[in-house]
Amino acid sequence: MKKLINDPEAVVREALEGMEAAHRGAVRVMYEPYVVVRVDAPVSGKVAIISGGGSGHEPMHGGFVGPGMLDAACPGEVFTSPTPDQMLEATKAVDGGAGVLHIVKNYTGDILNFEMAAELAQGEGIEVAAVVINDDVAVQDSLYTAGRRGVGATVLAEKLAGARAEQGGSLTDVAGVVRAVNERARSFGVALTSCATPASGTPIFDLGADEIEVGVGIHGEPGRRREKHAPAREIVEMMLEPILDDLQPAQGSSVLAFVNGLGGTPLLELYLLFNEVNGQLADRGITVGRSLVGNYITSLEMAGASITLLQLDDELARLWDAPVKTAALRWGV
Amino acid sequence: MDAMTVTSWLRSCSAAIAEQKDYLTQLDAAIGDADHGSNMTRGFAAVEAKLDELDGGTPPGKLLIAAGQTLVSTVGGASGPLWGTALRRAGRSMGDVDAVDGQGLAAAVDAAVAGVVELGAAQPGDKTMVDALLPAAESLRIHLDGGDTLLASLAAASAAAEAGMRATVPMLARKGRASYLGERSIGHQDPGATSAAIIVAALERAVAGAR
Numbered sequence: 001m002k003k004l005i006n007d008p009e010a011v012v013r014e015a016l017e018g019m020e021a022a023h024r025g026a027v028r029v030m031y032e033p034y035v036v037v038r039v040d041a042p043v044s045g046k047v048a049i050i051s052g053g054g055s056g057h058e059p060m061h062g063g064f065v066g067p068g069m070l071d072a073a074c075p076g077e078v079f080t081s082p083t084p085d086q087m088l089e090a091t092k093a094v095d096g097g098a099g100v101l102h103i104v105k106n107y108t109g110d111i112l113n114f115e116m117a118a119e120l121a122q123g124e125g126i127e128v129a130a131v132v133i134n135d136d137v138a139v140q141d142s143l144y145t146a147g148r149r150g151v152g153a154t155v156l157a158e159k160l161a162g163a164r165a166e167q168g169g170s171l172t173d174v175a176g177v178v179r180a181v182n183e184r185a186r187s188f189g190v191a192l193t194s195c196a197t198p199a200s201g202t203p204i205f206d207l208g209a210d211e212i213e214v215g216v217g218i219h220g221e222p223g224r225r226r227e228k229h230a231p232a233r234e235i236v237e238m239m240l241e242p243i244l245d246d247l248q249p250a251q252g253s254s255v256l257a258f259v260n261g262l263g264g265t266p267l268l269e270l271y272l273l274f275n276e277v278n279g280q281l282a283d284r285g286i287t288v289g290r291s292l293v294g295n296y297i298t299s300l301e302m303a304g305a306s307i308t309l310l311q312l313d314d315e316l317a318r319l320w321d322a323p324v325k326t327a328a329l330r331w332g333v
Numbered sequence: 334m335d336a337m338t339v340t341s342w343l344r345s346c347s348a349a350i351a352e353q354k355d356y357l358t359q360l361d362a363a364i365g366d367a368d369h370g371s372n373m374t375r376g377f378a379a380v381e382a383k384l385d386e387l388d389g390g391t392p393p394g395k396l397l398i399a400a401g402q403t404l405v406s407t408v409g410g411a412s413g414p415l416w417g418t419a420l421r422r423a424g425r426s427m428g429d430v431d432a433v434d435g436q437g438l439a440a441a442v443d444a445a446v447a448g449v450v451e452l453g454a455a456q457p458g459d460k461t462m463v464d465a466l467l468p469a470a471e472s473l474r475i476h477l478d479g480g481d482t483l484l485a486s487l488a489a490a491s492a493a494a495e496a497g498m499r500a501t502v503p504m505l506a507r508k509g510r511a512s513y514l515g516e517r518s519i520g521h522q523d524p525g526a527t528s529a530a531i532i533v534a535a536l537e538r539a540v541a542g543a544r
Contacts (some may be wrong), residue, residue: 084414
């Protein structure tokens with residue numbers, strides 16, 4: 001597969017160098033080990049929030065570093081969890097004395113590395129709390145798998161918790177926002193194509209020209225089933241059904257609807273999908289109170305999309321509207 | 334087993350894994366995300382660099398702890414913490430002595446495997462590295478207790494690891510990223526069990542070379 005790269009081994013470093021150059025004044029990047037940090041970190045007296053994960057999901061997480069969202073992000077190799085050293089350095093760089101929250105997506109590697117990092121940071125006298133995000137309802141058999149994966153709700157949790165931290169929330173408050181988001185949000189993804197890591201250069205799974213993977217994960221993890229490709233209306237039905245089955249939102253309730261591109265699908269199609277989501281939710285008596293459409297948690301060049309619904313309350317809506325100033329999300333500033 | 338044998342084992346692991354990098358990545362592409370070969374190769378290359386820094390007087394237990402720490406710092410994914418924990422537990426089990434005998438090595442291997450099981454919570458049959466490591470540890474102890482030489486016991490352990498690795502083919506993955514494949518994981522050899530068997534085989538070679 002053709003890629004705009006120099007050397008597969010240098011992809012993450014060169015992208016970080018580019019990101020730092022493009023957003024100078026907003027973030028700085030530490031390279032030994034890799035950490036993207038808010039330029040004004042540590043913010044004294046504010047609860048700091050860090051997250052991290054494999055690269056290849058940009059703008060997550062580095063693009064979410066800045067006022068109103070993350071204080072630091074730890075990018076791993078492509079599709080590989082970062083190491084505890086990165087998380088420890090990030091934690092130390094952002095600790096403003098009010099504690100540090102780790103937002104962790106539910107993958108075996110991420111969990112193990114973040115657990116080790118939390119232990120190390122606590123050993124250095126930093127108060128750390130961790131919350132795991134596992135919103136992917138495509139995983140049905142949680143008992144005999146590594147469990148539901150952390151996907152779209154992560155973006156929402158980082159934004160909402162970031163707002164709470166900026167407003168002076170305690171570590172318990174901010175962690176509580178992430179837990180609330182994880183309880184109230186569910187996601188489901190569909191892939192139209194596979195993707196190739198820079199290191200291997202070949203698609204990580206095979207998908208027929210007329211097939212879609214229903215319930216795909218952000219690393220190409222297989223979903224619930226393969227289907228023949230279908231009109232967007234039917235695909236949105238396939239995606240909303242398992243989300244709504246699990247979330248059981250009451251008639252008249254308000255949700256944040258997040259239509260996310262996986263990297264290779266144009267915004268034109270994402271807005272078309274959002275139109276379907278909006279209409280199908282309205283038919284069920286559910287209001288879209290807030291929305292987000294775009295490529296925020298991607299899977300390299302995979303074509304496809306995910307839908308995340310978050311059941312809103314006044315507090316979450318207020319936190320969503322609060323100012324945010326990052327490379328990828330920016331409003332109210 | 335002394336510092337020189339530990340050093341030669343770790344270097345032998347590094348060479349063998351680098352040689353099998355593409356094969357490990359291929360196995361991982363089938364049921365994971367195609368990064369196991371490059372992650373383990375990067376980690377063991379860093380271990381070799383660490384060994385170059387340490388002076389010759391470092392006891393074997395301390396070498397293993399340093400190697401484990403290096404793997405945690407450089408591998409990432411699940412393999413980093415798991416192998417890092419394995420080596421650090423083995424190192425702690427050896428303490429500060431200049432050399433351990435067969436029973437001391439068996440105790441270190443048991444400690445390593447216990448650390449992996451504790452951290453990763455995998456059971457035998459879940460299609461993970463545990464399926465190669467647990468039979469290897471058991472075989473090592475049985476053969477040593479039965480009066481076999483250390484080398485013969487390690488040869489048996491290596492054979493047990495390889496058999497355990499092959500036994501992962503028909504298993505259904507229940508841990509890690511492969512678990513999402515469910516039935517579709519059947520018929521593929523687990524990459525984690527494969528690198529584990531490579532690492533056990535390197536131990537046999539290192540001890541053979543030290544005689």
